[in-house]
Amino acid sequence: xxxxxxIRNFWTYINIDPIGDQKAIILNSGETVQAINPxxxxxxxxxxxxxxxxxxxxxxxxxxxxEPWAAxxxxxxxxxxxxxxxxxxxxxxxxxxxxxxxxxxxxxAPMTGEVPMYKPFVDVISRVEIVxxxxxxxxxxxxxxxxxxxxxxKINLAPEHIWGPLFEDLKTRPENAESIQEDVPIGSGPFKxxxxxxxxxxxxxxxxxxxxxxxxxxxxxxxxxxxxxTLGMIQNGELNFLASYSGDASLLENLVxxxxxxxxVSSVDLGYRFxxxxxxxxxxxxxxxxxxxxxxxxxxxxxxxxxxxxxxxxNSVIAPALEFWKNDxxxxxxxxxxxxxxxxxxxxxxxxxxxxxxxxxxxxxxxxPSF
Numbered sequence: 561x562x563x564x565x566x567i568r569n570f571w572t573y574i575n576i577d578p579i580g581d582q583k584a585i586i587l588n589s590g591e592t593v594q595a596i597n598p599x600x601x602x603x604x605x606x607x608x609x610x611x612x613x614x615x616x617x618x619x620x621x622x623x624x625x626x627e628p629w630a631a632x633x634x635x636x637x638x639x640x641x642x643x644x645x646x647x648x649x650x651x652x653x654x655x656x657x658x659x660x661x662x663x664x665x666x667x668x669a670p671m672t673g674e675v676p677m678y679k680p681f682v683d684v685i686s687r688v689e690i691v692x693x694x695x696x697x698x699x700x701x702x703x704x705x706x707x708x709x710x711x712x713x714k715i716n717l718a719p720e721h722i723w724g725p726l727f728e729d730l731k732t733r734p735e736n737a738e739s740i741q742e743d744v745p746i747g748s749g750p751f752k753x754x755x756x757x758x759x760x761x762x763x764x765x766x767x768x769x770x771x772x773x774x775x776x777x778x779x780x781x782x783x784x785x786x787x788x789x790t791l792g793m794i795q796n797g798e799l800n801f802l803a804s805y806s807g808d809a810s811l812l813e814n815l816v817x818x819x820x821x822x823x824x825v826s827s828v829d830l831g832y833r834f835x836x837x838x839x840x841x842x843x844x845x846x847x848x849x850x851x852x853x854x855x856x857x858x859x860x861x862x863x864x865x866x867x868x869x870x871x872x873x874x875n876s877v878i879a880p881a882l883e884f885w886k887n888d889x890x891x892x893x894x895x896x897x898x899x900x901x902x903x904x905x906x907x908x909x910x911x912x913x914x915x916x917x918x919x920x921x922x923x924x925x926x927x928x929p930s931f
Contacts, residue, residue: 566825566827566829567825567827568587568801568803569622570611570612570619571622573585573612573750573751573774573776573779574612574750574772574774574775575774575775576774576775576776577775578775578776582797582800583776583777583778584776584777584778584779584780584800585776585778585779585780585800585801586780586781586782586798586799586800586801587779587780587781587782587799587800587801587802587803587804588781588782588783588784588790588793588794588799588801588802588803588804589605589608589781589782589783589784589803589804590783590784590785590790590804590806591603591604591605591783591804592605592758592759592783593605593606593609593756593758593762593781593783594606595738595741596609596610596613596741596742596745596753596756596762597610597737597738597740597741597742597745598610598613598614598666598716598717598718598723598745598747599669599670599674599675599677599678599716599718599723599737599738599740600675600677600737600738601677601678602738605781605783605804608781608803609762609764609781610716610745610747611749612749612750612751612764612779613653613745613747613749613751613752613753613764614716614717614718614747614748614749615629615630615650615658615716615717615747615748615749616629616630616712616713616714616715616716616717617629617630617631617634617644617663617712617713617715617717618631618634618708618709618712618713619713620709620713623883623884624881624882624883624884624885625709625884626708626709626712626713629713630646630647630650630658630717630748631644631645631646631647631712632645632646632647632648632694633645634708634712637697639700639703640686640699640700640701640702640703641697641698641699641700642697642698642700642707642712643691643695643696643697643698644663644695644696644697644698644712645694645695646658646659646660646663646694646695646696647694647771648694649771650748650771651748651769652719652746652747652748653746653747653748653752653753653767654719654722654746656719656721658717658719658748659693659694660690660691660692660693660694660695660696661690661693661720662717662718662719662720663688663696663717664688664690664696665718665720665723665724666715666716666717666718666720667682667685667688667698667711667715668682668688669718669723669727669737670682670715671685672727673736674727674730674736674737675736675737675738676736676738677738678714678715681710681711681714681715682711682715684700684701684702684704684707684711685698685699685700685701685711686699686700686701687699716747717747717748718747719746719747719748722742722746723737726740748770749767749770750766750767750770750772750773750774751764751765751766751767751774751779752764752765752766752767753765754778759783760782760783761780761781761782761783762780762781763778763779763780764778764779764780765777765778766778766779781803782798782799784799787805787806787807790802790804790805791807791811791812791815794815794822795815795819795822808868809868809870810868812824826870827881828872828879828880828881829879829881830879830881830882831879832874832877832879833871834877837850837853841926842919842923842925842926843919846907848903848904848906848907848909849903849904849907849909851893851900851903852893852899852900852901852903852904853900854892854893855893855894855895855896855897855899855900855903856896856897856900859873860873875887875888875890875891875892876890904917907920908920908921
């Protein structure tokens with residue numbers, strides 16, 4: 561269970577241990593894969609696929625923190641110098657060795673202008689120095705606390721012997737690297753490409769030579785847009801992992817309760833719902849008024865009435881699932897109507913003889929014309 565991601569995550573796919581004859585993970589998606597390209601952020605489901613095919617120097621751990629992955633070690637030599645030691649013996653899916661030259665290429669490619677979506681993740685890099693076949697030093701333009709999470713754990717490693725010539729060819733063409741689709745995508749990750757039937761399924765085979773080789777034989781995602789069909793497929797065994805479900809959670813709960821072969825896991829994700837107030841106009845520009853609104857908002861009621869119990873109250877935009885980052889010391893007003901009245905009274909608000917709320921003395925409603 562990955563913080564903010566639940567069990568539908570990279571770590572589940574490489575660590576799940578089959579207990580029966582079925583040796584493949586077969587999951588669903590309501591969206592189809594648009595591209596399998598290490599230099600193109602083409603969609604959510606696409607990312608499920610390329611995260612398994614392509615390695616990264618670091619990965620976000622189940623706790624939500626960056627940890628070395630293809631890198632044996634990550635050492636900060638100074639505030640702007642990071643030394644990477646690659647794991648020895650890594651190979652691309654075509655059998656070629658993974659070297660520091662491939663890593664340098666993978667991080668410099670987005671600097672060329674051919675990889676616009678990944679460029680923000682490498683903008684802080686001044687240069688990449690190769691020390692030997694397994695060692696590199698990243699020189700940064702400035703200190704950046706997010707470098708490990710937003711760069712080292714973000715950039716997919718791509719083989720230079722395949723992508724280098726493709727980038728050379730792009731110099732004479734109007735397209736960029738996002739337009740390229742290999743017939744057989746080659747990475748170095750724990751799964752390797754096997755088959756792709758557009759709008760039907762993508763099949764990946766376990767890569768036995770990987771340093772973290774999966775325990776399953778295959779990873780398969782099938783594209784099913786109808787939720788009723790999806791529930792039928794999970795019951796008859798065409799799926800064994802429900803990765804995408806937008807229907808009524810209670811229906812799913814009832815289905816699981818009737819089938820001893822199914823189990824359901826509920827986790828808090830990174831998403832959140834909120835009411836956005838216009839701070840540029842009164843009374844929402846007044847912190848006291850906003851505190852009063854919070855005081856009379858029954859979050860537990862919203863959880864039960866709107867989300868059927870499948871939600872938790874939050875005290876900020878940081879998801880409660882992120883244990884390392886969340887701040888339990890942030891206490892929101894929960895005193896109801898009485899506390900709300902107290903906030904407003906202390907801020908100078910008054911009530912007329914009909915109980916209507918009045919602005920503090922001297923303050924009036926202002927409307928900004930719109931055109």
